[in-house]
Amino acid sequence: MTKANIREQEAYSAFLEDFRPKRPTLRNIVVAFLTGGLICTAGQGVLSCILSRGMPEKQAYVLTSSIMVFAGAFLTGLGVYDKLGSFAGMGAALPITGFANSVVSPAMEYKHEGFVLGVGARMFQVAGPVIVYATLTATIVSIIKLYVF
Amino acid sequence: MSIEEEYSGRRAGGDFVAYVKAFLVGGLLCAIAQAAMDLTKANPAIIMVSAVSAGAVLSGLGLYAPLVEIAGAGATIPLPGFGHTLVTGMLEDAAQWGPFGILTGGFKAVSAGLLSAVLFGYLMAVLFNPKG
Amino acid sequence: MEFHRRGTSTCVFKEMPVVVSAAAVVGPREGKGPLGDLFDMVYSNTLFGESSWEKAESKMLRQAVDLALAKAKLDETQVDFLIAGDLLNQIISSAYMAREYDIPFLGIYGACATISEGMGLGSMLIAGRFARQVVVASSSHHDAAERQFRYPTEFGHQRPPTGQWTATAAGAVVLGAKGKGPRVEAVTIGRVQDLGVVEPNDMGSAMAPGFADTVWRHLQDMGRKPEDYDLVVSGDLGRVGSLIGRQLLRDKGIVIDEIHQDAGVMLYDPSPEVGSGGSGCGCVASVFSGKLWKELYNKQYERILVVATGALHSPTSCQQGESIPCVAHAVSIVSEE
Structure with a gap:
């Protein structure tokens, strides 16, 4: 009998509480705020630059996203983005540059296969679920919006 | 002061405020995601999925468009903006073509983002090797 | 027939097998760590001139076996068994290493406990007179393990402080029926323990009960106290798991705080990336081969207990939410009289 029963598992889990180091949550949030903010400011810079050349707003937003995706992909290729990600957590993962990182990293990693x-099959290992759930949620939201309200 | 100078001066000032807004809103979204990750101990993939879905829901509630209005890239660059763009695209086409628009509008709106991801992702995979 | 068993789970060797030689080969991060100077070979990058992490790991393991054989002044025809294991699916690093040698091969899997499992089996083969010399080796490669167990290496994500860093390291030991060097006195094979920890980023918590159980059984079986050992080395509970393991033993009335060290903690300087400490088949294997074997050889210790602990989960079992079964094997080694 070495697989613990539920009561023993719960007792052990409670016992562990005293030993688990706490995540540095405050530090993580502050760093995520600053990094995420800076990446978005850079995005804003790209956007202003495009707008000042007279491109219509809608297209300018689209082009900005593309350029940021390129930047994220390029920095991943250079081996920089994983370090930024381990430093800033969601501050690096949530902007679209992080989305690009999640596409490029498995694509590079599985080149030998x-x-x-x-490359083809693994590219959307992490980004795939994001697209799937974004599409599902957006569809449901749109249907509700059109037919319920 | 010529009209031209005045215009560029206002633009510069306006830009500065826009940068600050983008910084604050973008940073805030990332901070919320980080807090959610640290408190729920969920893995990054789950947080990214939740964030993008939350963006779609907020968009449906009519809350995300004002955020984009205020913060520009600060609201469109983080992942929830992706969900918002999908919903906006679907609703735009639906307004024009009826319910069929839900099928056509979504990916049309995010096409640039997805295409860039595939294109640049593939390119980088060909050009670079992982460094570990 | 006379059996060499004592108590519930310990094999005691009347004629003690000798740890004739040991060699450790590590990657750059391990080379920069506190034990960097002790390793026989340190690579300056993690690919070792190969085209993939997997090939690199196999090369590192082969290098360790070659060095250990050279130190023991043996060639492959004099070795009767090659026992090896690693972290990759179907222990491919070991298989690719073994195809380079003309030695009968036994592949084993015990996660981080592989090296003590192998030393236990090797000692039994020698004590049972089925072998004159046995080579035992194990390895792990950070990047190869990372992409198998977690995310692609270039994916940016934060590690929680309980997480452990898979070591890029390999260790090999040569066991012999006779010769000069420290001797394997007894081996306690552990039972699989599972207290319901599901988080693969918290392996120390999962492995600590296995460690405590094996140490307790070993001391019971041998009728000894912790003071009878100069050092108890766990591999690899990390900082977090070490505290838990010590507390679990204290609850059983055994205090090892003074003499306990953890291979995962010894291998690296503390940093947020490394988290709780090192892990992987190569971690305790390289610490034993690089540091402890030399110190035993130089008679700095009289008797040490190496308790390697393994988390026996797979990426699939973790994704399906299964808890992590863990095992620990203890090898008691004495320096030469």
């Missing part, structure tokens, strides 16, 4: 089943 070939360009079809490696």
Whole structure:
């Protein structure tokens, strides 16, 4: 009998509480705020630059996203973005540059498994779920918006 | 002061305020996501999925568009902006073509983001190797 | 027939197998750590001139075996068994290493406990007179393990402070029926323990009960106290798991605080990236081969207990929310009389 029963598991889990180091939550939040803020400010810079060249607002937003995706992808290729991510957590992961990082990192990593089943299949390992749930939620939201309200 | 100078001066001042707003709103969204991750101990993929879905829901509630109005890139660059763009695209097409628009509008709106991700993702995978 | 068992789970060797030689090969981060100077070979990058992390790991393991054989002045024909294991699926690093040698191969998996499992089995083979010399080796590679167990290496994410850093390291030991060097006195094979920890980023908590159980059983079986040992080395509970393991033993009336060290803590300088400490098959293997074996050889200790602990989960079991089964094996080693 070495697989503990539920009561023993709960007792052990309670016992562990005293030993688990707490995550540095405050530090993490502050760093995420600053990093995420800076990335968005950079995005704003790109946006202003495009707008000042007379591009319509809607297209300018789209182009800004593309440029930020490129930046995130490039920094991942250079091996910089994973360090930023481990430093800033969601501050680096939540902006669209982090989305690009989640696409490029598995694509590079699985190159040795070939360009079809490696790069192609694994590219959306992390980003795939994001797209799936974004699409599902957006569809449901739109249907509700159109037919319920 | 010529009209031109006055215009560029206002633009510069306006830009500064826009930067501050983008910084604050973008930072705040990231801070909320970080807090959610640290408090729930969920993995980053779950937080990213939740954030993008939350963006879609907020958009449906009519709360995200004002945020974009205020913060510009500060609201569109973080992932919830992706959910918002999807919903906006679906509703725009639906307004024009009826319910069928839900099928056509969403990916049309996020096409640039997705295409860039695939394109640049593939390019970087060809060009670079992971450094560990 | 006379059996060499004592108590519930300990094998005691009347004619003690000798740890003839040991060699450790590590990656750059381990080389910069506190034990950096002790390793036989330190690579300056993590690819070691190979095209993939997996090939690099296999090369590192082969390098460790070569060095250990060279130190023992043996060639492969004089070795009767090669026992090895690693972290990758189907222990491929070990298999690719073993195909380079003309030695009968036994592949084993015990996660971080692989090296003590192998030393236990090797000692039994020698004591049972089925072998004259046995090579035992194990390895882990941070990047190869990372992409198998967690995320791609370039994916930016934060590690919680309970997380452990898989070591890029390999260790190999040569056990012999005779020769000069420290001797394996007894081996306690542990039972799998599972107290319901599901979080793979908190392996120290999951492994601590296995560690405590094996240490307790070993002391019971041998009729000894912790004071009979100069050092108890766990591998790899990390900082967090070490505290838990000590407390669990204290609850059983055994105090090892003074003599306990953890290989995962010894291998690295503290940093947020490393988190609680090192882990992986190569961690305790390289610490034993690089540091402890030399110190035993130089008679700095009379008797030490190496308790390697393994978390026996897979990426699939973790994703399905299963808890982590853990095992620990203790090897008691005495320096030469």
